[in-house]
Structure formats: C-alpha cells, structure tokens
Amino acid sequence: MCQQPAIPLINHNIVFYGAGSMAEAIVRGLIARNVVESGRIIMLNRSSSERLAELRSRYGVLGYNAPESKLEALRTAPVIVLAMKPKDAAEALRSLGPLLSPDQLVISVIAGLTIRTMQGLLGNPQPVVRTMPNTSSSIGLGATGIAFSKEVGEDSRRTALNIFEAIGLTAVIDEERMETLTGISGSGPAYIYYMMEAMIAAGIRGGLPLAQSRELTVQTVLGAARMVQQTGEEPAALRKKVTSPNGSTQAAIEVLERGDFFETVISAVNRCAERSREMGSALEQELH
Template sequence: MALFDKTIGFIGGGQMAEALIRGLLEAGLVAADRLLVIEPDSRRMDDLQTRYGIVGMQEPAAFASACSVIVLAVKPQLAEVVLRQYRSLLSGEHLVLSVMAGVRLQTLAEGLEHPVRLIRVMPNTPALVLAGASAFSTDLRSTQEDRDIAAAMFSAVGICVEVEEYHLDAVTGLSGSGPGYLLTIVEAMIDGGVLVGLPRPVAEQLVLQTVAGTARLAMATGEHPAVLKGKVTSPGGTTIAGLRVLEKGALRGQVMEAVAAATKRSRELGNEG
C-alpha cells in the first residue's frame, strides 16, 4: 500500500530507522519530505538529511503534531525516558510502532497519558540491507489499516508477518538472534576451508555465496530443506560424510537449544522491564 498521505516520524535516527527510511524511499511508498526524524546527535541527523532528503526536527511537541505514524526506534534502555518525554504529546490520532526489543505493548500503553494505537515489531539486522525478517503484534485499538501500514513499512526492508504478542519472544529467539547463529556457522565453515588449504579470502567468498545461494534456492523452490538436502547428498559421497560428522556433534540439537535459550532470555528481559 502507498503511504503518500501519511507523515512518518522516527524517534531515533539509528541503523534501524535508516533501514526503514531507505526501504520506504526505494519502494516509493512515501516522499522524503514526509519522513521526519528527531535525533540528538547533530552529525547523525545531518548525515540522514544529506543522504535521504528527510526532515530533521528538534522539538518533540512540533514533531508529534506533524506526524500521524511514529516509530520508536531507540534502544530499549531509553524506553522510560522517551515515554516520559512524549507521554502527553501522543493521542488516539497517532499510530505508534515500537522496535524496542522486549518492551511490551502494556508497558508502552501505561507509559502514555492518552490511549494510542500501538504496534510492537521485532525486526532483525538484515533489514539494514533490505533483507530482514520482521514480525509484529498489535494492541486492541489498532485497525486493519494500521496493520496494513506496519506490514507495508517492514515489508520494504524484507519480509513481515503478524503474530500474537506472546510469540514475539520466540521470534526474538529465532529470527532476531538468528543472524548470530548463522554467522557462527559461516565463520566455522570459512575456518574449515582454511583448514583444508584454501586461502582465507577464497574461503570467505565461497562460503558467503554458498549461504546466500542456498537461501535463495530454498525460497525460490519452496521445497522443504530436507528435500533440498537430499538432492545434494549422494550415496557414499562427500556431503553425507560431512553430515555424519555434524550429526555426531548434535548440531541440529544444539541449534534448537540455542533458539530455546534465546527465547527464554527474551522473556526474562521483558519481565525485568
């Protein structure tokens, strides 16, 4: 959906805000002069204005008055400060999207003076190259249009799905933390290439393309990973020899445990907040 009639404001001009700005502009969903950012770092603000032509602002009251959609794009440690600052400035006229990890919808609602429409989003770092995986949850006040806006915005930086809020901790443990798991495996594969004699730059290039190509293959074909794995695993061949070692090391079980542990920690952080 086009968002030409919406003015979207970002509280915080960090990497995730920049990813969304870039995605919205490249997708043609909104004009640059409809994107407002309030960011205390003047050099960062100047950089965003120069690079994307967006509008920088300084006064919270004027910022809130100008925006119909507001994205809370600050670190979760700043949630209390930001909510206090905007407590009386946001109203039922605003749709507020939060990408603050672990900050629950109830916490957001309790931190504001007036009822607003709230959506909580869990993106991941590949959004920085418009290849992210995001999930969002809404409060009871949010409309179907609000859902469509959230889906359009975060689909501009990858894929986006809607889930119940109680699933967001699992999303955090899976796709939110997932780049860390995959990069560890990537690093290990590169080291494996070096172990068997490849120059490190060659190993890095081959591994990164193998990972990217395999993901594209799985998405393009829609086939189950086990089916695709079977197609590259010849009887008595090299792949099955390598897979045997991975199975002995319980790789699959360890990855599953990692997702479970990260999900558990996400719940703990939410409760601490």
C-alpha cells in the same frame, strides 16, 4: 515479463524515535523502494548531531536534535516508530505519552517490550503496534513479526502493514509468539552471519584466498535459501540431495551432529526468546 506488485505509497510523516542500526535499516529499505518521500521521514536521536548529519546526507531525510523540534515532530507525526534500545524505552515512553493525541500511531521495534507495558508507560490506551523486524529490511528482504493492540483501527493497521510489507515479508502473529519469532527472524541474521564467518575462516585455513572464500560462502548461503524458496522442498529433503551415502557431506554432517548442531541451534533460539522476555519483564517493572 514479470512485474513487481505495486507497493502503496505512504503519505504520512514518519518519525523514527531513535536513529540507530534498525531505524536506518527500515529507512534505507523504504527509500530504496520509493514508498515514502525522504522529506516525510524525520529521525530523532538522543544527542549525536554527527549521526543525524550522516543520515541526512545518505538518505535526504530530516534529522532533529534540538529539543523543541523533537517535541514538535513527536506531537504532530501520524506515525512514530520507537527504535531505541530497551534500556532507553521506559523514559522515552513516559515523556512521549502526554505529547500524543489519540489518533497517533506508535509502532515499536523494541525487543521484549509488550503492548501492555507500552500503553502503561505512555499512560493511555494509545493505538500501538509491536513489531520485530530484522536488519535485512534495508535491502527489501526483511522478515517482520507484527501484533496490533485492539485500539489500532483499520487505516492504521494498513499503514503499519504498508511500511513493513514494503521492506520484506510480514507475519501478523499473536503477541505471545513474538519472543519465539525474535529468536528465529529478529536475531536470526546474526546466526547465519556467524555460520558464514566460520565457513570463510575454514576456507582461508584450507588455503583459499579471503576474497574467494567469502564469495563462495555468500553464494552458497544465497543459493541454499533460494533453493528452499523456489523449489518449495523441505530443507531436510534438499540436504539429503547434497549428502551422498558415505560421501564428504555425510562426513561433515556427522561432525556437526557430534557437536549437537541441531539442538544447539534450538537452544540458541530458545535462549534468545527467553532473553527477550527478560528484557520485557525489566521494562514491565518500570510500571510499578
């Protein structure tokens, strides 16, 4: 029988500073894998008590809105995950810096925000981890890029890895590659969903009921991803096996080629990376 490798338990309180989609995806994944007790997860939001009540009832986590409880959580948590939108990050980091002691670990999931800008806005060389996860973390199938500041010690490094390894694949990379990774795996689920939307729509236009078109599309995407993973074959080789000479698949691929599909996807990834850099530059401006 095949046993799942043991996932190390995380025995630290983790504060999620920003309680939106990405924070929820990570929390859902951590709780589903039983790697953190729900009582160790504290979620802070800017204002919405309804959102915190929803998260409390869904996952059993703690959720604070009152300013004093928020400050206390931020002052004392060994691990703080920054999960607000980039536009809210500068203000949050400026007010967070003076609350922290040097051993508290700050993990960011914020697109574009560099380690240098994070430390500059915090006002001290805090150990920080820059990550780029994706929403598939919520079902343990995330893909997270991770870069560490030089201040991150071995224990903290392990803690950060434990969090993201529990909810999917991790790739430790040079920080300079983080925008490219964002273009592939951070935003990538959206491109695949877009493709799926189009396939489902085509099925419906061709007369299939919505439910069937959806189910067939989902199984096709799942099967294709699993084939690449389990056979170890290259996507191009697997594509060729589907594509009979002068057959129906070839006819379809020719339409995609006429639409410059391959280069269009590359341009989309590049534009995503460029947009991440733009968001990072806007945050860097906040240092001056």
